[in-house]
Amino acid sequence: MPAVRSTCCYCGVGCGVVIETAADRITAVKGDPDHPANFGRLCTKGSTLHLTASPEGRALYPELRRARGEPRERTTWNHALDFAAERFAAIIREHGPDAVAFYISGQLLTEDYYVFNKLAKGLVGTNNVDTNSRLCMSSAVAGYKATLGADSVPTCYEDIDHAVCILIAGSNTAYAHPVLFRRIEDARAKNPDLRLIVIDPRATDTASLADLHLPVLPGTDVALFNAMLHVLVWDGLVDQQFIRAHTTGFDVLKEAVREYTPQAASDICGVPAEDIVLAARWFGSSNASLSLYCQGLNQSTHGTDSNATLINLHLATGHIGKPGAGPFSLTGQPNAMGGREVGGMANLLSAHRNLADAGHRAEVARLWGIDTVPDKPGKTAVELFDAVAKGEVKAIWISCTNPAHSMPDAARVREALKKAELVVVQEAYRHTDTTAFADVLLPASSWGEKEGTVTNSERRISRVRKAVPAPGEARPDWEAATAFARRLEERLRSGRPTLFPYRSPEDVFNEHRETTRGRDLDITGLSYGLLESRGPQQWPFPEGAESGKPRLFEDGEFPTPDGRARFAIAGYRPPAEKTDARYPLRLNTGRLRDHWHGMSRSGQVPQLFDHGGEPAAYLHPEDMLRRGVKNGDFVRISSRRGSLTLAAAESIEVRPGHVFVPMHWNSQFLKGHGPNALTISAYDPVSKQPELKHAAVRLEKADLPWRMVAMATGSSAARREALQPLLEQFDFASCVPFGRERDAVLFRAASREPAAAELLARIDHILGLDDESETIRYLDSRRNISKSVRIHGEALVAVRLCGETAACDWLKDTMAGAVSLGDLRRWVLAPMARPPAGFAPQGRVVCNCLNVSEHAIRQALDGGADLSALQARLKCGTECGSCLPEIKRMVAARPQAA
Ligand SMILES: Nc1nc2c(c(=O)[nH]1)N[C@H]1C(S)=C(S)[C@@H](COP(=O)(O)OP(=O)(O)OC[C@H]3O[C@@H](n4cnc5c(=O)[nH]c(N)nc54)[C@H](O)[C@@H]3O)O[C@H]1N2
Ligand SMILES: Nc1nc2c(c(=O)[nH]1)N[C@H]1C(S)=C(S)[C@@H](COP(=O)(O)OP(=O)(O)OC[C@H]3O[C@@H](n4cnc5c(=O)[nH]c(N)nc54)[C@H](O)[C@@H]3O)O[C@H]1N2
Ligand code: SF4
Ligand SMILES: [Mo]
Numbered sequence: 001m002p003a004v005r006s007t008c009c010y011c012g013v014g015c016g017v018v019i020e021t022a023a024d025r026i027t028a029v030k031g032d033p034d035h036p037a038n039f040g041r042l043c044t045k046g047s048t049l050h051l052t053a054s055p056e057g058r059a060l061y062p063e064l065r066r067a068r069g070e071p072r073e074r075t076t077w078n079h080a081l082d083f084a085a086e087r088f089a090a091i092i093r094e095h096g097p098d099a100v101a102f103y104i105s106g107q108l109l110t111e112d113y114y115v116f117n118k119l120a121k122g123l124v125g126t127n128n129v130d131t132n133s134r135l136c137m138s139s140a141v142a143g144y145k146a147t148l149g150a151d152s153v154p155t156c157y158e159d160i161d162h163a164v165c166i167l168i169a170g171s172n173t174a175y176a177h178p179v180l181f182r183r184i185e186d187a188r189a190k191n192p193d194l195r196l197i198v199i200d201p202r203a204t205d206t207a208s209l210a211d212l213h214l215p216v217l218p219g220t221d222v223a224l225f226n227a228m229l230h231v232l233v234w235d236g237l238v239d240q241q242f243i244r245a246h247t248t249g250f251d252v253l254k255e256a257v258r259e260y261t262p263q264a265a266s267d268i269c270g271v272p273a274e275d276i277v278l279a280a281r282w283f284g285s286s287n288a289s290l291s292l293y294c295q296g297l298n299q300s301t302h303g304t305d306s307n308a309t310l311i312n313l314h315l316a317t318g319h320i321g322k323p324g325a326g327p328f329s330l331t332g333q334p335n336a337m338g339g340r341e342v343g344g345m346a347n348l349l350s351a352h353r354n355l356a357d358a359g360h361r362a363e364v365a366r367l368w369g370i371d372t373v374p375d376k377p378g379k380t381a382v383e384l385f386d387a388v389a390k391g392e393v394k395a396i397w398i399s400c401t402n403p404a405h406s407m408p409d410a411a412r413v414r415e416a417l418k419k420a421e422l423v424v425v426q427e428a429y430r431h432t433d434t435t436a437f438a439d440v441l442l443p444a445s446s447w448g449e450k451e452g453t454v455t456n457s458e459r460r461i462s463r464v465r466k467a468v469p470a471p472g473e474a475r476p477d478w479e480a481a482t483a484f485a486r487r488l489e490e491r492l493r494s495g496r497p498t499l500f501p502y503r504s505p506e507d508v509f510n511e512h513r514e515t516t517r518g519r520d521l522d523i524t525g526l527s528y529g530l531l532e533s534r535g536p537q538q539w540p541f542p543e544g545a546e547s548g549k550p551r552l553f554e555d556g557e558f559p560t561p562d563g564r565a566r567f568a569i570a571g572y573r574p575p576a577e578k579t580d581a582r583y584p585l586r587l588n589t590g591r592l593r594d595h596w597h598g599m600s601r602s603g604q605v606p607q608l609f610d611h612g613g614e615p616a617a618y619l620h621p622e623d624m625l626r627r628g629v630k631n632g633d634f635v636r637i638s639s640r641r642g643s644l645t646l647a648a649a650e651s652i653e654v655r656p657g658h659v660f661v662p663m664h665w666n667s668q669f670l671k672g673h674g675p676n677a678l679t680i681s682a683y684d685p686v687s688k689q690p691e692l693k694h695a696a697v698r699l700e701k702a703d704l705p706w707r708m709v710a711m712a713t714g715s716s717a718a719r720r721e722a723l724q725p726l727l728e729q730f731d732f733a734s735c736v737p738f739g740r741e742r743d744a745v746l747f748r749a750a751s752r753e754p755a756a757a758e759l760l761a762r763i764d765h766i767l768g769l770d771d772e773s774e775t776i777r778y779l780d781s782r783r784n785i786s787k788s789v790r791i792h793g794e795a796l797v798a799v800r801l802c803g804e805t806a807a808c809d810w811l812k813d814t815m816a817g818a819v820s821l822g823d824l825r826r827w828v829l830a831p832m833a834r835p836p837a838g839f840a841p842q843g844r845v846v847c848n849c850l851n852v853s854e855h856a857i858r859q860a861l862d863g864g865a866d867l868s869a870l871q872a873r874l875k876c877g878t879e880c881g882s883c884l885p886e887i888k889r890m891v892a893a894r895p896q897a898a
Contacts, residue, residue: 004467005032007454008046009107009447010596012331013037013179014456015046016536019448019467026053026448026468034535037157037456043178044594044608044848044882049447051605053468056717059430059443060472072441077473081480084397084440085487087422091394092124092492097374101128101384101393105400106136106333109452109464110342111508112477113335115500116399117344119485120378122368122499123492127355127378128393130346132401134381134689135408137336138345139298140329142687143307146568147315149560150520151340151352154552155290155326156458156538160187162324165286167197167279169221169310170296174205175593177330177457178882180292181206185884195282199224200296201588202660203653205885208892212279215655217270218586218694219300223572225309226257227265228280232316233257237284242318246556249567253312256569268572270655284317288324294332295590299692301576303684308568315565321553330457337455341521341539342512346378347688350515367515368499380688381407382681389416399426399477400444402598404433405666408679408690409641426477429600431721433667433674442480445470447601452478452505453531455539459548461526462536478505517542520559575694576682579657583639583696585623586658589675590693593882594848595664603669606716606737606744610845611883614748615670615734617699618651618660627701634702634732634750637661639695642677645702645732646670659697668720670734671727704731704750706784708760709808712767712798713815716745722766723747729759740851744815748808754784760802764788767798776828789828796824810835813842846886849879857887861894 002022008015016035020028029050033040062080063072075083091099102120104113120129141151148154160166160183173181188194188209198210199221207213216224232238233254243250262273269276283289291314297306311327319325331337343349350367353360361373379387385407387393396417407413417423417437425438428446435441449470455461470476485500502508506528516523522542531537538548558565579586592612596602617635629635635648637659646661654660666674678697683690708730712719716737723745727733730749738744747763749755764770769788775798778787785803789796796815801807807827814824823836842853852874860870867888871877877884 004465005463006448006465006467007334007462008042008049009334009601010045011177012333012336012457013177014334014454014460014462015042015179016462017042017046017049019050021467024468026050035462036536037458037460038179041179041182041880043880045596045602046179047849047880048605048608051607052601053448054604055471057429057431057600057604057721058471058474059427059435059441060474061443062473063438063441065439072438077475077483080440080442081484081487084422084424085484085491088395088488089491091421095394097124097126098128098376099393100124100126100395100397101379101388102397102399103381103384103401103403104129104131104344106131106133106331106336106339108339108400108477109335109450109454109505110338110512111452111505112399112481113339113344114342114508114512115478115481115485115502117342117350118368118499119481121349121364121373122370123485123488125374127346127374127376128384129344129378130381130384131339131344132381132403132406133333133336133339133345135299135406135692136295136332137298137329137340138687138689139300139303139307139684141340142304142684143311144329146304146308146566146686147311148553148565149558152520152552152559153329153457153459154320155328156550157183158550159290159324159326159328160184163187163288163290164191164193164324165195165197165282165289167199167283167289167291168206168210169199169291169293170298170306171292171294171330172200172204172206172590173292173330174209174885176294176332176591178593178880180330181885182881185209195286197279197282201655201658205889208885208889212275212282214269214271214275214279217268218588218658219302219575220269220572221297221306222302222309222570223260223265223268224276225306225313226260226572227262227276228283229253229309229312229316230257230260231262231277231280232284232313235281235284237281238316239318242556243316246558247315247565247567248562249569250316253567253569256571283313288322289314289317289319290325290328292328292330294330296693298689300689300694301682301684301691302570302573303689304686305568305570305573309570312567315567321551321556323551326551328457334456335454337457337459338453341455341516346380346384349373350512351519352521353519364515370499382683382688382690385413385416388420391419394420395422395424396420397424397426398434399481402432402434402600404437405598405674405676406663407681408676408692409681410673410676411642412681414673426480428474431668431724432598432600443472443474444480445474445476449474450476453509458538460536460538461523461531463528463531476505478502478508576691577680577694577696579696583698584657585697585699587637587639587675587678587695587697588654588658588660588693589663589679590660592662592664595662597664598666599664599669603737604717606739607848607851609736609738610851611848612662612844613736613738614746615646615665616649617646618649618654619699620654620656620658621650621652622656624648624650627699629701634704636700636702637678637697639678639680639697641680642673644672644675644677659699667727668724669736671730671732702732704752706751706754706803707805708749708755708800708802709805710747710763710767710769710800711744711812711815712769713739713742713744713795714797716743719745719766723763726759726762730755738812739815742815746812754802760800764800767800769798769800776825778829787828789824791825807835809843847876847879847883850875852876857890861890867891
């Protein structure tokens, strides 16, 4: 069977995969045993990638809308690109280059990214090129620059094996970087003295492994880090020699943190002062302290400060530039780093150069063979969509990101997209919240179909390879961008040699490589050939080098004018939006274990919905009690910007007064505009990263007495597409796939009034419940209860329940498996709601690889099983391990353990 080595297209761990194909179809995905990011391991998402490799749901050919309000129609690539180039050129001629913009993505390959950056800054002459990394890593970039002098991650994965103290702040590594979390578990098992500190308002799976969990109040990390430094100074745990030789600004900082006593910080952060002292002592007295951090620090109006004050702790203790030590910002997207390297953002330039630096601009202009690079900073994500709304930016090109879903304050972004004169969207999937606004839709090749490189969290560059042809007429992003650039050149600078002479991604890579010469990320020693023969490599890797560098700053030299790192001075500032009597709750948003962002890809895999698979708002039991809300009741969450109706789910992971909503849900799966209908677009003044983690909301029980669930097996993708427009017809509605052996769809709805018969008939038609020869029905019009069940042969293939929907859970399990239907027929025709004998809901699937449910694990636990017995008997947690933290928690919580 042909096999191709590539990388996983999900998170920034950047695991290597081996893709197996047969007859131009991807048939299996395995972890690459030789890839240094994962050594063969994959998580639930990576190991199900082959299940996403179907043309179902994909954008297959270009589409064009001639006028607003009209539907898009299929067109040719030539026509679509000519049309876009003509409109862009006309707008640029009339209104200047800053009237157009590009909004791109950390999921593009480095080569794609490079072409877009040059297209905007080199050809159009605007710095209006920004990316979803603004929502993700820009505070990390700003934090590194403010302290270390450059955007350089000083650490590597191997440091986990050498660390004596690991501090995880604002990162749910167990969910968001699972393969790395396996490595932390291994390090712990090997070294019982390893101390793990987790700082997160929620008691996550990550926190469950910690020796010390600090459930800080949202946005209070700066106070916590300042207090930890206070303790380090007080206890004499700082490294005076390192501070003297390699840093500046310590005396000022020392003065500034004087007031951050553990008690003062305890009052701000809502955690005991003793725990703050303990965290500082563990961090300061260990031989090697490593910190791992992510969006809990970055997505904040003071994200730069959160990052920089954490880095202060490393500089003050000398925990940097040696094995097992350093501030390690985990990147989210697979190529967040590559984007930073090519400088594909509104305030950056190629190869870590600064837009504000005239010398750097001249260097880039020379490398590109143009007169100048524009000096006016471009608009960053939030500013950019605001400028679109105001009509300052008239045309926007969006590639590989779904801003209608992922940007804060969704209503504002959607308003902007409606107002734009021209929206071009390059997408792999046909239906996303953003493609709905596209005037031009360009089908993009995606994972398994394109060539290039990506850089993971530890600065390691891997080749991404094509295993199969792209479906339909989809093309790689770099190629489409190049074709568009050539057309734009004809219109804007005709007669001059092209700036885009690329025939392959390798041509682009070689040009990018040259821009790095002499820079901190110098990769002039790398080539596609070397990556082929020697595998993935870390930067810097200059010409003549034998290998890349696992660790930076080992000599204590920093890329600042005086070679010294700088301490950052920052005081605590609360989140932008205060809670008050009207909006008393804190909204927190983040990730689920088995889903990826807007779910265009992970949403194609029914089994990934087995774990936390229906939209919900997670609340502390106290808050539920206070509001008279029970598990599964519908609640309406509102902020000053919008509202969203969800089912409530009890969770002791969240603090009282907080609500957690997974970021993934959007209009493709749930009525409304997802959690970003609620979030705020306030951003950090330096990094311009918006505060996606903290908004003030209120929550009311939604009185929706009329309930419906409808399910059917087979064709779940097509059925979901047909059902999606109906979501808006109810007060609450969600639509998700499920199932393993057989794929199925589940549509759930609730309203104040019963739905019209005509609407129900449409749903029946889509789900095949209109075949009267196989459908049995029960109707109790007095109680407003109805059941429709379609049985085909010996299988339950479709169900719709109205009024009384409690049977949904066991019916869902029945549908997913194969069960005898004798009793079921009787159940349909009886008014009782109890399931027939032998039918019991299995509940959530905890172990996705081996399909082991919560119910089965609880049963085994009740029978006295421990972890090894569970693994031996049920096999749960023995494949990818993503569920291990949760299983361990269940074991620890069993009555015998108490
Ligand atoms: N399964 C999965 N994995 C992913 C992704 C995905 O969509 N799904 N996306 C990838 C991407 S792009 C990214 S950026 C990463 C994100 O990875 P993470 O940042 O680890 O994930 P999040 O769940 O967004 O947020 C992490 C934690 O921050 C906590 N938090 C909230 N507010 C605060 C605060 O004020 N202080 C502190 N200390 N913590 C706080 C939240 O409770 C949450 O548990 O994940 C990557 N990996
Ligand atoms: N409330 C809230 N909002 C958040 C966050 C949060 O924690 N809370 N996190 C933020 C963060 S950290 C991030 S990174 C963003 C992510 O937000 P988005 O970037 O919007 O997330 P994705 O759904 O990954 O969007 C990528 C799109 O590219 C498409 N695609 C896949 N492959 C290709 C390809 O090769 N080419 C092209 N052209 N398209 C392709 C996919 O189908 C998908 O629609 O969300 C941000 N928004
Ligand atoms: S940890 Fe999981 S999602 Fe991240 S790269 Fe590895 S397999 Fe992919
Ligand atoms: Mo991200």
